[in-house]
Amino acid sequence: MLTLGTAGHIDHGKSSIVKALTSIDPDRLPEEKERGMTIDLGFAWFALPSGEKVGLVDVPGHQHFVRNVIPGLTGIDAVMLIVAADDGWMPQTEEHLQIIDLLGINRGLVVLNKMDLAEADWRDMVKADIASHLGGTSLEQAPIIEVSARTGAGIDSLKAAIENLARYVRQEDAGKPRLPIDRVFNIKGSGTVITGTLHGGHLSVGDALTILPRGLSAHVRGIESYKEHLQRAAPGSRVALNLSGVKKDELERGDIIVRQGQETPLSRYLDADLTLLPTVKQPLKTGAEVSLFFETAELPARVIALEGREVIPGAPALVQLRLDREAAATIGERFILRKSSPAETIGGGRILDPAAERYQLKNAADRLARLAARRRLDADSIIRTELSKTHFALRRGFLRAAALNEAALGRTIEAITKKGDILLKGEYLIGGAFWQEQQKRLISSLAAVHQAEPLKKGLPQAEAAAKLPLPPELFAALVDELASQKKIIRAGDVLALSTHKPALSGSQEEMEKRILAAADKDPAAPPTRTELLQSVPEASPVLRYMLEQGRVVELPEGILMTAAQYRATRQKVIDVLKSKGQIAIQDMAALTGFSRKYSIPFLTRLDQEGITRRQENVRVPARKLE
Missing domain, CATH: 1.10.10.10 (Winged helix-like DNA-binding domain superfamily/Winged helix DNA-binding domain)
Structure with a gap:
């Protein structure tokens, strides 16, 4: 199952290519029909000769609608960058490529459309120019396929190229479904329907959902994917969910659907690794107002430089993005920044800490060291830097954050815990030094009770647990370990040092x-x-x-x-x-x-x-x- 996006300049034939592949017109709005141009996202689908289903997300090409392009390109598996053979490389081709590159979309192909309108020599020149623009970008190795959406020439070759792309795309089911909403509407007799691309896990009819960041609850009443009614939707597919328990007016593009009970941080502060495009003419001063795009959301934000007073174009920089409201981002999430005046894409990067606290100078050194270490965004660095901040975390929380499946996460954790500085206790990962510190604190608490009240049997477990910043499962593991080491004893629900022997004095x-x-x-x-x-x-x-x-x-x-x-x-x-x-x-x-x-x-x-x-x-x- 492949989700494929389009990109390219206005009038280069993106929607025509979609229609030639699928026989579906992705332009659904009356204004789009009237003006003959794509304004918002369009959707279509078709089956490859192998039977593999492909969902297509068509984006607008006009510069006034770039804000609708980014949600369409976020979360796709691969992209078709469409260039008209008679026009060649144009300004929105360039901006769309910048967005593709910033989003890290490294699977795709270039479609040279309107081949019937240009001679072979001219087409060769255009292809050479395209290759020069792609150099050094995520699409540097993308093949160029010549087609004519009008005549149908080359469409079979395009389908073959798409089939080849599909072989390399596989969505893992990490058990943490996440669906950024790109459309919300009502269907008479059914109620609220949302659409989006599902990632991270499956969803089933009857599932209880949470809608972030609003905290609303809903249930899956029905699922449709590519006009087929399903009981269960797989990750990587375009889906429409019929929801109960929530109204259309309560939702909007940019909201995120997760399964109820799924841990998802919410914060107004996002620490990030930002790179401004080299073409940006001036440094971005700290406090600058921008539009932040991630997944399908668009949010006003201010950029706070963490390594100086400004961000220099072309060089990566650690920043904090300050929002007006909470956002539900994830570690490693890619984002785009745009300015409103003049309206342009200025850069992008990846979220390093989606649950950051407001940046303050007093803890700047520790924060910068942690963020710099996390820049690699591999499983080892994510786990280590997260534990340096929180001390302990549930192992399953790293499935999406580290972009790993269960088996790969297990191998990573096994390798990390062999070093001894990070421990696995049940379902929790915990820093070794922090674990030792909590053991010492419990022993000290018991010793203090024995000294103050030598006749007392010990300290009730509930009181002992309240003295330590540990969840019940970790506290129980701590007690088990100390008891197995014969450092403490348990008598019912009371804890005591193993050396403690209550005895009466003469009086x-x-x-x-x-x-x-x-x-x-x-x-x-x-x-x-x-x-x-x-x-x-x-x-x-x-x-x-x-x-x-x-x-x-x-x-x-x-x-x-x-x-x-x-x-x-x-x-x-x-x-x-x-x-x-x-x-x-x-x-x-x-x-x-x-x-x-x-x-x-x-x-x-x-x-x-x-x-x-x-x-x-x-x-x-x-x-x-x-």
Whole structure:
């Protein structure tokens, strides 16, 4: 499946070539029919002799409509640069080639149209001129195919050349579908329909979607591709999605559709690698206002130079693009910059950090070093620079950012983690130094708790997790690793250093005796925690220690019993249950001396332990009693 765009000067026959290939007129607007020129994007499709489907995106050739050209050329697999044999190379041919080159479109061919209007010698001169213009650009190796859309001459050769292009284009399914919208309209009886070129993964009928950057939710009601109704659309195809849950007026060209739950950063600040065209006459001063084009979006932006006060034409420069609203860009995304006065394309580049913070001088050195290292935009540099900024990240987040499939990403991660400075913990990649730092922080937190409260068993895991900037999965992995190294121990939901042994001092042992005596003073009316601490306020840490060690048992309502007293009373109840099969609250008074105030909490505790269960007004065994 190939998506092929057109490019070239007005009246050089782009739409005619599309019609000759597909029998579809891509000019759909009444104004286009009336004026005989393409104004907005047009779409058509055809099948190659091999059966491979080709989607065609036709762009306008007039200089006034260049802003509609860029969305059409963004995301295509290959391009046809169309030049009229009788006209030769023209200004919009040049600007369209600049855009193609800036977008990194390196698969394509040149179509020398109107061959019937020029002699062979003239055509040879035009081809030589075309080759000179293509030198040093992404289309330097593109073949030149002579055709006549009017007579049909050369169209079969053109199809063969397109077939050859299609052999080298394969879209990977990385599981992260992304569809930049290029058209939005209503169909009576169906509702909202959007079109675009799907990348990164498949979409299916019924999928839940998020529309960025608006944050709107929708569902896929239906899918059509090349007039065929589908249940599932593959990456690389031109698709129309019938959406439910969203209105036409809520969407526009430039919005991006992703699957719900797909991590996509939104930011008003995009750090980028920018190159101004050598033909630009003056440096671009920091703060200059431009139009930013990426995918199908056009956004006003200001360019902030990060390595000086201006950007010099022809030389790559690190910049920050500041937007009026959030954008959903991705690492490595190609972009174009245009000025409005005079209206011209001035340069382009690639997004290095789509989730940047506002540039400030205080952190300039670290940022510049990170961005310079990321300029290669290979998997290794993307992963390393991202972790230098965020410390950890989900591995699947790099599938689209590093332009890798699952297998290639796995190989890259395996190579990186062998060096030891980056670790793979479950589904997360994390910097090795940061991981060690978090281990030390957890150990220090536990040591501080042990020192401040030596009788305390340790620190609840939830409290320990709150002290570290880690997601639950990484915190669990951290605890597992330290426990396997016997540096910490887990007791239920409490963490402690493996060297920690809670023990009472001499004075605390005396306090323990006082607590046991108070709990045993009246077995029929044991004290509550509140009553005990009111009479002996300083007993709190020792009491907590005794509860953790199981020397004292706390019933509902805060009633305290010594462990021996509780076990003996519990056994009495079990004996009654064995002999009679049930026990009532009123039976407890004769059995234990408890009033109702104590009987209910005691039996509730047995319910909690799974010894008894309530059945109407009595308790019966919850399980077989030994």
